[in-house]
Amino acid sequence: MHDVPMGADMRVQVKALDKLRQEARGDHDEIGTRRQHEKGKLTVRERIDLLFDPGSFVEIDTFRRHRSTSLGLADKKPLTDGVVTGWGDIHGRRVFVYAHDFRIFGGSLGEEHAKKIQKVLDLALRARCPVISLNDGAGARIQEGVAALAGYGGIFTRIVKASGVVPQISVMLGPCAGGAAYAPALTDFVFMVDGSSQMFVTGPDVIKAVTGELISQDQLGGARVHCETSGVAHGFYDDERTCLEEVRYLVSMLPQNSSSAPTPYVLEDPVDRESPELLDLVPTSPTASYDMRDVIECLVDDGELFEVHAHWARNIVCCLARMGGRVVGIVANQPQVLAGALDIDASDKGARFVQMCDSFRIPLLTLVDVPGFLPGVHQEHHGLIRHGAKLLYAYCNATVPRVSVVVRKAYGGAFIVMDSQSVGADVALAWPTNEVAVMGPDAAANVIFRREIAAADDGVGEHRRRVEQYREEFMHPFYAAERGLVEDVIDPAHTRRIVIDCFRSLAGETDLGVPASAHGNPPT
Incomplete structure (x- = not known):
């Protein structure tokens, strides 16, 4: 089992050690490597x-092996036990990692395998450094029984303890089934590769046996x-190389831990750059559609942003970007989808993102263009109140600097929930197109002037007149500012400069005075 001769010359021992390290890399496993490549997957070392x-990269526990004497395992005790652990640098910053090696027992988790992961999580938490997991495993190692299952418990506990303290990113590069799926679900970000990664609690065979439903692994998870x-x-990519490159980019936008701010970058995009194109991007009609991402690109440094959950709950946009060289989290309604109304999924998505930003001292910019919460029996029966409260709670609980901008409309309870001044926004601004009201003008006119409209010979014309009356009295651009609900009504072209100046004033150039996170980042 051991190839290092006892009592041999040091050079001989070093040579034998190098041979063992080569064995641990798995390069000799040509069949396993070829199978990975045939599936469009890389080996653990390539990743x-x-x-x-x-x-x-510095590897630890390279020579660890399982100790099981179970049938089929006793005579197979490969180095690393199917998981590579250690640390390295991403853009010069220290990051810890654990990565499954599918060539060894299908990347399945055994007792020693679990202990390696637990150790690297303990080290990352002690060092206050981010953790990345490269997941490509078949779940618990059946031959090791409950010892393997108990290993998951230790991993879950450590992930939760690290939640909100250090950033945790899960990269799904193969199967992840059963209890194993809960580990990535507890982390801050989860990324997948299309066609080669799957996650599910119960697989297609179990579902078929229990419910009779036929479904493939990819269709299921x-x-x-x-x-x-x-x-x-949070996102998927066509291949592993692109996925890992995007993960590197994400790491550059996150802090080392909850006690430090994200690393500022040398600013090339002028802080005082104006954006006159915004005057044409956003239609004045409150019912006309536009892409809020175009607005965000005009405001942030070099038009670059990292959107999370881009394909889910698309009626709200959540992204990380830089403004004035510093990272900010942006939450924005998306008029292109459901007119930007908040629903169950959008509330969950926004709440989770706000929590994450607050955990890691990332200031929040909220761009508001919301007609309200999405009406419907399905929404109400499936807990719209409960889910909407998550977003409200997340904003009310946030301690980072917060700036909100009413881009166009903000009606009803959704106005309050989208980081209004009344729930703690440090600075609330509005564009001249803003309409802040309890409800839209059509509905409001029907309530306030229902008798007049009903008594009129021309009900349609009377309704139209009353709508305009309501707009003039209660929804003019300075209505909210006159009542102190927003600090200022600004020229859209000046938004970038003003927002950056607000964040600098709130936090200072070195982010002094922003308390470290006192909460985790639980899944919503």
């Missing part, structure tokens, strides 16, 4: 090489399912 800065339907994953 680590892509993730970290060249030459920075593939990347598109979790990014478009369930909301479990």
Whole structure:
């Protein structure tokens, strides 16, 4: 089992050690490597090489092996026990990692395998550094029984303890079934590769046996399912290389831990850059559609943003970007989808993102163009109140600097929930197109002037006149400002400069005075 000769010359021992390290890399496993590549997947070492800065990865527990004497395992005790653990640098910043090796027991988790993961999570929490998991495993190692299952419990506990303290990113690069699926679900971000990664609690065979339903692994828990339907994953990519490169980019926008701010970048995009194109991007009609992402791109540095959950709950946009060289989290209604109304999924998506930003001291910019909460029996019966309260709670609980901008309309309770001044926005601004009211003018006129409209010979014309009367009295651009609900009505072209100045005033150039997170980032 051991190839290092006892009592041999040091050079001989070093040579034998190098041979063992080569064995641990798994390069000799040509069949396993070929199978990975045939599936469009990389080996664990190839993934680590892509993730970290060249030459920075340090592996620990390389020589660990399982101790099981179970049938089929006693004579197979490969180095690493199917998981590679250690640390390295991403853009010069220290990050810890654990990565399954599917070539060894299908990446399944045994007792020693679990202990390796638990150790690296303990080290990351002690060092206050981010953790990335590269998931490509078949779940618990059946031959090791309950010892393997208990290993998951230790992993889950550590992930929860690290929640909101250090950023945790899960990258799904293969199967993840059963209890194993809960580990990534507890982390801050989950990314998948289309066609090669799946997540589910019970697989197609079990579902067929219990319910009679026929479904493939990809249809059940593939990347598109979790990014478009369930909301479990934050994004998917066509291949592993692109996915890992985007993960590197995300790490550059996150802090090391909850006690530090994201690293500022050298600013090339002028802080005082004006955006006159915004005057044409947003229609004055409150019912006309436009893409809120176009607005965001005009405001942020170099038009670059990292959107999360881009394919799920698309009526709200959540993204990280830089403004004035510093990272901000942006939450914005999306008029292109459901007119930007808040529903169950949008509330969950927004709440989770606000919590994450608050956990890691990332200031929040909220762009408001919301007609209200989505009406409907389905929404009400499935807990719209409960889910909407999550977004409200997240904003009320947030301690980071917060700036909100009413871009166009903000009606009813949705106005309050979208980080209004009354729930704690530090600075509330509005564009001249703003309409802040209890409800839209059509509905309001029907309530306030229902008798006049009913008594009129021309009911349609009377309704139209009353709508305009309501607009003039209660929805003119300065109505909210006159009552102190917004601090200022600003020229849209000046929004970038004003927002950056607000954040600098609230937090200071070195982000002094912003308290560290006192809560985790639980899944909503």
